[in-house]
Amino acid sequence: MQSSTATAGVAGVPHRPQVAAHFASLEVQNHAARLGMWLFLATEILLFAGLFVIYANYRFLFPEAFALASRELNLNMGTFNTLLLITSSFTAAMAVHYAKEAKNKQVVLMFVLTILMALGFLVVKYFEYSHKFHEHQLPGPYYAFPGLTLPGASAYFTIYFLSTGLHAFHVVIGMIVLGWVTLKAMRNEFSHHNYTAVELGSMYWHLVDLVWIFLFPMLYLI
Amino acid sequence: MSAMANESFKEDREMRQEHHSGPGKYIAVWGALMVLTLVTVFTGKMHIETGALALALVIASVKGALVALYFMHLAEHQGASRVVFITSMLFVVLMLLFTLFDIGTRFRPALPNAATPQEWPVETRGQSGRYGGGLKAPGTNPK
Numbered sequence: 001m002q003s004s005t006a007t008a009g010v011a012g013v014p015h016r017p018q019v020a021a022h023f024a025s026l027e028v029q030n031h032a033a034r035l036g037m038w039l040f041l042a043t044e045i046l047l048f049a050g051l052f053v054i055y056a057n058y059r060f061l062f063p064e065a066f067a068l069a070s071r072e073l074n075l076n077m078g079t080f081n082t083l084l085l086i087t088s089s090f091t092a093a094m095a096v097h098y099a100k101e102a103k104n105k106q107v108v109l110m111f112v113l114t115i116l117m118a119l120g121f122l123v124v125k126y127f128e129y130s131h132k133f134h135e136h137q138l139p140g141p142y143y144a145f146p147g148l149t150l151p152g153a154s155a156y157f158t159i160y161f162l163s164t165g166l167h168a169f170h171v172v173i174g175m176i177v178l179g180w181v182t183l184k185a186m187r188n189e190f191s192h193h194n195y196t197a198v199e200l201g202s203m204y205w206h207l208v209d210l211v212w213i214f215l216f217p218m219l220y221l222i
Numbered sequence: 223m224s225a226m227a228n229e230s231f232k233e234d235r236e237m238r239q240e241h242h243s244g245p246g247k248y249i250a251v252w253g254a255l256m257v258l259t260l261v262t263v264f265t266g267k268m269h270i271e272t273g274a275l276a277l278a279l280v281i282a283s284v285k286g287a288l289v290a291l292y293f294m295h296l297a298e299h300q301g302a303s304r305v306v307f308i309t310s311m312l313f314v315v316l317m318l319l320f321t322l323f324d325i326g327t328r329f330r331p332a333l334p335n336a337a338t339p340q341e342w343p344v345e346t347r348g349q350s351g352r353y354g355g356g357l358k359a360p361g362t363n364p365k
Contacts, residue, residue: 041306045310045314050317057321060340061334061338061339075266083256087252089289090248151336152336209293210286
């Protein structure tokens with residue numbers, strides 16, 4: 001897809017990807033890449049859906065325990081993280097816009113902002129987790145919080161750690177992907193002819209945002 | 223040229239009619255997402271008796287749709303990408319609903335011991351079946 005030529009690394013020379021023989025044009029090739037990304041994102045959505053299903057069923061079985069356990073989370077931190085992630089999604093979208101206009105410096109700026117906000121998200125998450133560890137609000141058999149002994153409370157924290165943990169893992173992967181695309185933008189690679197990497201990288205980031213949009217009311221707002 | 227390439231040319235023609243969104247739209251969507259987040263926190267804190275879950279899910283779905291349509295460009299990209307996204311959403315809903323149908327309609331003693339699921343708002347005759355729970359004195363059970 002991104003077959004590099006000898007001139008790829010030269011500053012000032014716009015990078016122009018080769019079109020494979022079975023594609024009519026570069027646009028169609030980009031479209032195929034985007035479709036492949038969507039197929040991958042569909043599998044990601046279904047991966048998280050498994051956790052949503054577990055959540056829904058256990059919440060049906062233990063409604064009171066889930067409602068009380070969710071009040072143990074820090075809503076202010078959760079809201080802050082939601083706003084942070086939405087804003088980082090916005091800067092990732094802006095990066096695609098700038099990449100189409102070949103403004104590589106702005107692409108770098110937008111992705112650096114996105115990565116910094118992702119880092120902020122993880123720092124807040126660290127403080128939330130360490131508080132949970134301190135209170136022994138831990139998954140399954142490790143749950144030992146004397147303030148809430150209803151059956152089902154440990155199940156809530158199992159689901160909390162599984163879903164936010166898997167999400168945080170995706171945040172880390174997203175930071176690595178966006179960091180790699182940022183390096184490409186620093187080499188002035190992107191233009192109207194070549195912005196697939198920016199677009200697909202930012203699609204991955206939007207998925208991370210999309211999942212959190214559902215996780216947030218599920219876990220924090222019962 | 224192979225048959226695949228012909229398909230590809232057709233797609234090339236169709237794609238030239240697509241339009242791309244600019245920063246104005248992104249800013250509007252970002253603003254809407256921020257406002258909706260504050261709205262869902264506000265309504266969540268009120269702990270409404272009925273429909274709180276439905277309201278939270280509707281707000282989250284609207285936010286998710288905004289992200290998918292404008293940030294992820296589904297609004298301007300036609301065809302297969304949309305089909306893939308909608309299909310995945312369909313299967314998420316199917317997986318959720320059918321497991322909930324199972325758990326929700328089970329004979330209650332078959333659920334975990336300590337479970338306290340909500341009772342159905344309407345008493346159904348089916349709940350006190352001939353082979354199920356809720357058996358009363360002999361001869362008074364519904365036939």
